[in-house]
Amino acid sequence: xxxxxxxxxxxxxxxxxxxxxxxxxxxxxxxxxxxxxxxxxxxxxxxxxxxxxxxxxxxxxxxxxxxxxxxxxxxxxxxxxxxxxxxxxxxxxxxxxxxxxxxxxxxxxxxxxxxxxxxxxxxxxxxxxxxxxxxxxxxxxxxxxxxxxxxxxxxxxxxxxxxxxxxxxxxxxxxxxxxxxxxxxxxxxxxxxxxxxxxxxxxxxxxxxxxxxxxxxxxxxxxxxxxxxxxxxxxxxxxxxxxxxxxxxxxxxxxxxxxxxxxxxxxxxxxxxxxxxxxxxxxxxxxxxxxxxxxxxxxxxxxxxxxxxxxxxxxxxxxxxxxxxxxxxxxxxxxxxxxxxxxxxxxxxxxxxxxxxxxxxxxxxxxxxxxxxxxxxxxxxxxxxxxxxxxxxxxxxxxxxxxxxxxxxxxxxxxxxxxxxxxxxxxxxxxxxxxxxxxxxxxxxxxxxxxxxxxxxxxxxxxxxxxxxxxxxxxxxxxxxxxxxxxxxxxxxxxxxxxxxxxxxxxxxxxxxxxxxxxxxxxxxxxxxxxxxxxxxxxxxxxxxxxxxxxxxxxxxxxxxxxxxxxxxxxxxxxxxxxxxxxxxxxxxxxxxxxxxxxxxxxxxxxxxxxxxxxxxxxxxxxxxxxxxxxxxxxxxxxxxxxxxxxxxxxxxxxxxxxxxxxxxxxxxxxxxxxxxxxxxxxxxxxxxxxxxxxxxxxxxxxxxxxxxxxxxxxxxxxxxxxxxxxxxxxxxxxxxxxxxxxxxxxxxxxxxxxxxxxxxxxxxxxxxxxxxxxxxxxxxxxxxxxxxxxxxxxxxxxxxxxxxxxxxxxxxxxxxxxxxxxxxxxxxxxxxxxxxxxxxxxxxxxxxxxxxxxxxxxxxxxxxxxxxxxxxxxxxxxxxxxxxxxxxxxxxxxxxxxxxxxxxxxxxxxxxxxxxxxxxxxxxxxxxxxxxxxx
Numbered sequence: 001x002x003x004x005x006x007x008x009x010x011x012x013x014x015x016x017x018x019x020x021x022x023x024x025x026x027x028x029x030x031x032x033x034x035x036x037x038x039x040x041x042x043x044x045x046x047x048x049x050x051x052x053x054x055x056x057x058x059x060x061x062x063x064x065x066x067x068x069x070x071x072x073x074x075x076x077x078x079x080x081x082x083x084x085x086x087x088x089x090x091x092x093x094x095x096x097x098x099x100x101x102x103x104x105x106x107x108x109x110x111x112x113x114x115x116x117x118x119x120x121x122x123x124x125x126x127x128x129x130x131x132x133x134x135x136x137x138x139x140x141x142x143x144x145x146x147x148x149x150x151x152x153x154x155x156x157x158x159x160x161x162x163x164x165x166x167x168x169x170x171x172x173x174x175x176x177x178x179x180x181x182x183x184x185x186x187x188x189x190x191x192x193x194x195x196x197x198x199x200x201x202x203x204x205x206x207x208x209x210x211x212x213x214x215x216x217x218x219x220x221x222x223x224x225x226x227x228x229x230x231x232x233x234x235x236x237x238x239x240x241x242x243x244x245x246x247x248x249x250x251x252x253x254x255x256x257x258x259x260x261x262x263x264x265x266x267x268x269x270x271x272x273x274x275x276x277x278x279x280x281x282x283x284x285x286x287x288x289x290x291x292x293x294x295x296x297x298x299x300x301x302x303x304x305x306x307x308x309x310x311x312x313x314x315x316x317x318x319x320x321x322x323x324x325x326x327x328x329x330x331x332x333x334x335x336x337x338x339x340x341x342x343x344x345x346x347x348x349x350x351x352x353x354x355x356x357x358x359x360x361x362x363x364x365x366x367x368x369x370x371x372x373x374x375x376x377x378x379x380x381x382x383x384x385x386x387x388x389x390x391x392x393x394x395x396x397x398x399x400x401x402x403x404x405x406x407x408x409x410x411x412x413x414x415x416x417x418x419x420x421x422x423x424x425x426x427x428x429x430x431x432x433x434x435x436x437x438x439x440x441x442x443x444x445x446x447x448x449x450x451x452x453x454x455x456x457x458x459x460x461x462x463x464x465x466x467x468x469x470x471x472x473x474x475x476x477x478x479x480x481x482x483x484x485x486x487x488x489x490x491x492x493x494x495x496x497x498x499x500x501x502x503x504x505x506x507x508x509x510x511x512x513x514x515x516x517x518x519x520x521x522x523x524x525x526x527x528x529x530x531x532x533x534x535x536x537x538x539x540x541x542x543x544x545x546x547x548x549x550x551x552x553x554x555x556x557x558x559x560x561x562x563x564x565x566x567x568x569x570x571x572x573x574x575x576x577x578x579x580x581x582x583x584x585x586x587x588x589x590x591x592x593x594x595x596x597x598x599x600x601x602x603x604x605x606x607x608x609x610x611x612x613x614x615x616x617x618x619x620x621x622x623x624x625x626x627x628x629x630x631x632x633x634x635x636x637x638x639x640x641x642x643x644x645x646x647x648x649x650x651x652x653x654x655x656x657x658x659x660x661x662x663x664x665x666x667x668x669x670x671x672x673x674x675x676x677x678x679x680x681x682x683x684x685x686x687x688x689x690x691x692x693x694x695x696x697x698x699x700x701x702x703x704x705x706x707x708x709x710x711x712x713x714x715x716x717x718x719x720x721x722x723x724x725x726x727x728x729x730x731x732x733x734x735x736x737x738x739x740x741x742x743x744x745x746x747x748x749x750x751x752x753x754x755x756x757x758x759x760x761x762x763x764x765x766x767x768x769x770x771x772x773x774x775x776x777x778x779x780x781x782x783x784x785x786x787x788x789x790x791x792x793x794x795x796x797x798x799x800x801x802x803x804x805x806x807x808x809x810x811x812x813x814x815x816x817x818x819x820x821x822x823x824x825x826x827x828x829x830x831x832x833x834x835x836x837x838x839x840x841x842x843x844x845x846x847x848x849x850x851x852x853x854x855x856x857x858x859x860x861x862x863x864x865x866x867x868x869x870x871x872x873x874x875x876x877x878x879x880x881x882x883x884x885x886x887x888x889x890x891x892x893x894x895x896x897x898x899x900x901x902x903x904x905x906x907x908x909x910x911x912x913x914x915x916x917x918x919x920x921x922x923x924x925x926x927x928x929x930x931x932x933x934x935x936x
Contacts, residue, residue, distance in 0.1 A: 010361060019045075098293045159173075164238065322362065338364065338379055383600075389575075412633075448532075474550045498513050570622060660704075756818065853873055856897055871892065905933055
């Protein structure tokens with residue numbers, strides 16, 4: 001077989017999380033192992049320069065450099081050379097939506113703070129320079145203070161400093177650098193510095209400032225800084241500058257003495273504020289509700305150019321073969337960005353030996369809800385696979401059992417209807433987390449209303465109420481309306497949200513909702529063209545920001561709030577999934593996979609990512625509970641009674657709450673190690689396990705925002721929650737842990753069956769399977785940062801070197817069986833790339849008593865074909881003492897498949913011949929709950 005080019009479509013990707021404890025050198029060391037495993041492309045977390053200590057790389061501070069914490073240029077070059085040596089391509093997770101700001105490491109942001117709107121980077125960031133608050137006009141709110149501004153100032157925590165090497169003055173708060181605008185240098189120094197060069201430079205700076213020529217002003221400011229740096233080398237001048245700086249300092253605790261420093265701060269192009277103000281008043285677009293991540297105006301060509309220049313060199317040099325675009329819904333116009341990126345990349349990547357222009361592999365992180373599909377006008381290969389994850393996981397959830405689990409959970413927690421809870425979560429996030437963004441939407445909406453006699457009486461209060469109801473009713477992350485027009489699917493989404501908003505609207509002025517609907521669809525331009533002609537740009541700005549806003553609300557309200565409140569079966573709570581209707585019928589699975597094969601054959605297929613709420617094998621294990629809902633309810637009820645004495649009271653509340661307790665029991669069942677008793681075998685392992693559970697439980701409680709939260713943490717409740725977890729495992733063997741240990745054996749085994757089935761599906765349906773780091777063994781990780789723990793690659797290397805089916809089966813609890821199956825599946829993909837990249841997809845029907853438990857399909861490319869069979873929801877088929885890992889195929893009874901011809905079993909090597917165009921599954925599934933047949 002000819003060696004594939006890294007620019008060929010990926011056959012399998014492997015996600016690596018790079019950070020200062022896992023660098024390019026560490027990654028280089030495992031590349032031979034990844035090649036041996038059968039991976040075609042390494043898929044890296046962001047590796048451009050991020051904030052120091054970043055564990056994820058999404059807080060980029062410099063688009064023009066490799067992150068030095070990951071290694072120097074030589075280290076990166078060795079990593080790239082090793083990729084080539086091992087026949088591996090490279091895909092980079094790229095972040096166009098936002099940058100890390102604050103502290104002292106983003107030169108663009110610091111320039112904005114220094115020069116305000118005159119900075120060349122002022123419109124790189126999505127800043128509203130004319131906000132509703134008049135005292136913020138021409139300024140940026142900087143919400144970094146740990147307490148109120150006045151308390152911080154009077155405590156002397158905001159310091160004026162002089163940098164002798166650079167000749168600059170800055171305010172510092174902790175490690176945050178806040179530049180003083182150069183025209184104020186003369187004010188700071190007064191007449192204390194006698195240096196003629198400094199005096200002349202500052203005079204020139206004052207003259208340039210009065211003339212208002214920004215380019216000349218910056219040049220003059222640069223000369224003044226150089227003069228100050230030179231003069232500061234003289235001890236007398238340095239002493240004079242130090243005295244000038246000291247003169248601005250007040251007396252700690254004496255508030256009036258800080259008035260001069262306050263007045264100097266008021267002259268700057270920023271306003272310092274307590275961090276809590278960000279939720280209500282910040283005037284730059286954030287990444288969700290994180291003040292230290294500022295949105296970029298990527299729709300502007302100059303911003304695209306400067307943020308992609310270094311990326312372009314990596315593409316042109318053939319170092320990168322693909323890109324994963326993070327949070328594409330945060331961009332003002334995702335389609336335009338994707339088209340620009342595609343054209344940019346296609347024009348600069350190298351040519352193959354025949355002179356043909358190669359094309360990079362581009363994916364977008366796009367969350368699709370329900371029937372929503374990726375717009376076909378986007379020139380990308382597909383999504384990062386959350387949609388597939390939710391679809392495939394649903395095959396292992398029993399719909400009737402899930403309905404029972406929901407009823408049991410409701411009785412246990414007394415939490416209401418899930419649809420109403422989503423609505424409440426949206427209202428909470430709008431009010432508590434993202435109120436400032438809503439304030440700006442309302443301000444722009446009021447401005448638009450003034451253009452028409454019939455709308456100018458809409459008050460800001462009612463417009464705000466209307467926007468809240470529409471956003472709270474939005475069924476998807478966002479629409480994609482631009483000046484190019486409105487898609488019919490977007491019209492339907494907006495109409496649905498407006499209808500729900502009308503149903504909840506209180507008052508006689510419901511026409512406000514219809515007016516906003518006309519704005520969101522741009523129909524208002526046609527219906528009232530004369531009145532709104534002057535407001536075209538304002539309308540487009542409003543619509544673009546509204547669409548960015550609904551995406552942020554969906555993420556924070558559903559992913560990061562509702563999914564931690566609604567917990568009847570938490571394996572259903574993944575990004576893009578329908579938490580209250582998570583089951584997938586096989587017919588639906590086949591239909592949607594076939595659609596993807598026709599439209600997005602190279603989309604990514606994920607089962608675990610750095611952002612999933614639970615590891616792929618936790619999810620597979622917990623799905624089993626949907627097949628035994630009554631037994632699970634009985635267990636939870638017993639544990640609840642048994643552990644009642646372990647709770648504690650925290651300021652009138654019991655810790656944990658019923659919902660947090662219910663979630664905790666699922667988390668224990670999901671994370672319990674495969675090896676019996678290993679979690680409690682030693683005090684060190686037990687302590688580590690308990691620490692993981694405690695960290696997750698506190699995070700989950702804060703995300704749920706019912707008792708505690710990130711904004712207002714309840715220390716007493718959280719301490720009580722942690723004590724409860726400690727008491728559950730003290731002593732290590734007690735009635736509770738013994739009860740869990742007795743309950744788990746069949747759950748562990750059935751969960752492993754589900755894991756193998758989801759693995760086979762991911763590696764064989766149309767698309768590109770992605771493997772998250774370390775998931776070659778059982779993945780029992782919780783949400784980040786738990787899923788970013790170090791991976792023991794030495795154990796995986798040793799295992800793959802010794803793998804055969806017998807040893808894999810004997811050591812299945814250690815993850816060897818999963819690794820063995822991955823290696824076989826990827827070897828098959830590498831032997832027949834065209835079959836998996838271009839082959840057709842055809843569902844195969846099963847008949848017999850267990851037909852509902854079988855998902856089967858054929859992939860075919862000419863004479864090459866495979867037949868894939870997986871069994872699912874096996875709890876009612878595999879009963880009693882399981883004995884060996886997989887007892888035999890008798891559990892499927894008389895079930896057979898409609899298939900013809902002679903086949904070779906890829907996993908066992910056995911020959912299978914259909915009789916009367918049928919293949920009995922009892923023989924096919926005699927060794928494992930999965931089978932893959934290759935046409936002979």
